[in-house]
Amino acid sequence: MYDFAIVGGGIVGLSTAMALGNRYPDAKILLLEKESQWAHHQTGNNSGVIHSGIYYKPGSFKAKFCHAGSRSMVQFCQEHAIDHDVCGKVIVATEPEELPLLENLYQRGLQNGLKVERITAEQVQEIEPHVRSLAGIRVVSTGIVSYKQVCQKYAELAASQGADLRLNTQVETLVKTSDGYDIATTNGAFNTRFVINCAGLHCDRVAQLTRAKPPAKIVPFRGEYYELTPEKRYLVKHLIYPVPNPNFPFLGVHFTRMIDGTVHAGPNAVLSFKREGYKKTDFNLRDFAEVMTYSGFWKLMAKHADQGIQEMLRSFSKALFVQSLQRLIPEVQAEDLVPTHAGVRAQALMPDGKLVDDFLMVQEGDALHVYNAPSPAATASIEIGQAIAGQVAIVPSSSVSFSA
Template identity: 40%
Template sequence: MYDYCVIGGGIVGVATAREILRRHPDASLLLLEKAGSLGFHQTGHNSGVIHSGIYYEPGSLKAELSRRGAEATKAFAAEHNILFDVRGKLLVATNPVEHARMVALYERSKVNGLDVEVIDRAELIRREPAVTGTGALFVPTTGIVDYRRITDVLADSVRAAGGEIKLGVEVVGITESTDGVAIDSLEESWSATQLVVCAGLQADRMARLAGIAVDFQIIPFRGEYYELPEHRSKLVHHLIYPIPDPDLPFLGVHLSPTADGKLTVGPNAVLGLAREKYRKFGFDGRDVWEYLRFRGFYSVARANMRTGMGEMRDSLSKRGYLARCRKYCPELTRGDLLPREAGIRAQAVLRDGTLVHDFMIERTPRSVHVLNAPSPAATSALPIAEMIADKLGQPRRS
């Protein structure tokens, strides 16, 4: 019998395990991860941005936790000599509609208490000669880091504190009782007084496995990236983002320097044919069949038909993808777009078709389930871990 078990070895799960052992250093803890390495899925397939929180609804968990998380991530990276770079981000407006959205976004940033500067076209070109637009918002606190490296260092802390981490373990059974929780894999079984589930792309399935009546489903969206050739890696210094459409859950195709010196373009947002297959046209019949049977999927499809068709077209055509980038960086060419592995976002959708934008956490007497943790979950992982630990009881020996 362990005091705590954590299912999920992404950055949120590993950060939670570390936070539990920080608070209860004598507790026994087991972390289970299905993949063969930690941070393999969403943690290891994102653009590595330390988000500031400018986009998020004032008062939402995203707004609060991304602001706290950005500070905590930078402090953790500095403490453990993990390379990070705070370059700042430019959100570029390219037409009158986007300019109006930019002004509204600036007002939201003030409500969220962020340091944001409005710059005009001339100042934008002065700072980034390869970028064009009618103006931009400059967010100086945005940075870049390798979240998989942070996850590995967090895991080192878990092991140093006596926690056990088992990889390649697929959980197939969760049974909660008044005394604890039984966790079963195909090969082994364990018991814990309390359970935390940070399953990401499998969050809905793990919740149903535990007997929780969930009214949502995870629908996968592929985020496809390109990488610029080495001689173009200094094309921009800052992170360059478009002004997002407030009616869409995704931020749009952006130029992102990475912590290892590369420059990436992306991601788009294409309906995925699998939750955990990253190659183009990767297919999993179970994943597709589940969302085709889900009523909420059709509501999302109807509401976003035009956008979805555009995303699919640009996924199939490098020319279309390039046109989206050239709106704010016109000197990019088709030859600049080199292949890079895609990411897959776990998008929670309610039965009525509502996209869940904020973090969503469910508590039972013996468990905590992180049901929705989209971007900026990596940025927010450390304060999310604190919030989860607050919901847990004391270890049985206390």
């Protein structure tokens, strides 16, 4: 009998295993991952940015956890010799109507306790010589790292504490018992007193296995990237972001220097027809049908139809994608870009068409479900894991919601 069974071996699941081992050194901890490696989905396909927390609503869990997480992640990397670089980033306005939004973002950064600096167009060019803008914000605490490398260290530390980590083990059923759950998997049966659902793209389905009723449905959005050719990497020194649309949950196409020296451009954000759909041609009938028959999706589309159409057109037209990038760096040309990997974001969507904006974790009886943990969850993973480890100490027979 395990004390805790974690479903999902992404960065949140692994951090939770590590945090539980620290908090409850005598506990028996099990982590189940259906893939053959850790961090195979959202974590392993993200941009590798250590976010500052400038975008998030003051007082939200995203804001608090990201601000603290950017420090704890850097400290963790320093302690364990993980390659990282606190290189900073610039957020720039390229149109006059973006200037008030840029000022709002600057004020939000101050409210969130960040070191942010207003900079002129000339100062932007001192940092990023090839960027053309009207004004900008410099955020010095933003960094880059390989989150796959971070996850490998999380797994090593959790195992050293005694956690039982199982790859190639997909959960098939979760049956409630008098003292917890019986778990049937593709690689054996287990029983546990408490289940922690960190299944990411499949978290709502795992929750349903426990007879929980998820408050939101996961809708997958694919983020597609291009990569600058090696001879054009000089165009980007650090990280370059546009002013985001405050009514849309994505940050807009931007330039990211990766920890391996490559420079990625993107992503756009398009509906994926498969929860693990990393290619345009990927399709799963069940995944597609669930989205198409979900009223919340159509309510979302009614609000953001224009933005959605633009994202789809950019997905199929490299010329439109390049135009978006040229707003930041006019020198970029189509021949300077080659396609690279895509990622899929597990976005929780409410029945009323509202995107869940904050981290959302709900405890029901002997289970805690992480329903929404997209970016900046990797940055905040140490803080999220510690919060979950503290949360499960609450009397497990009560229902507790952990969201803002």
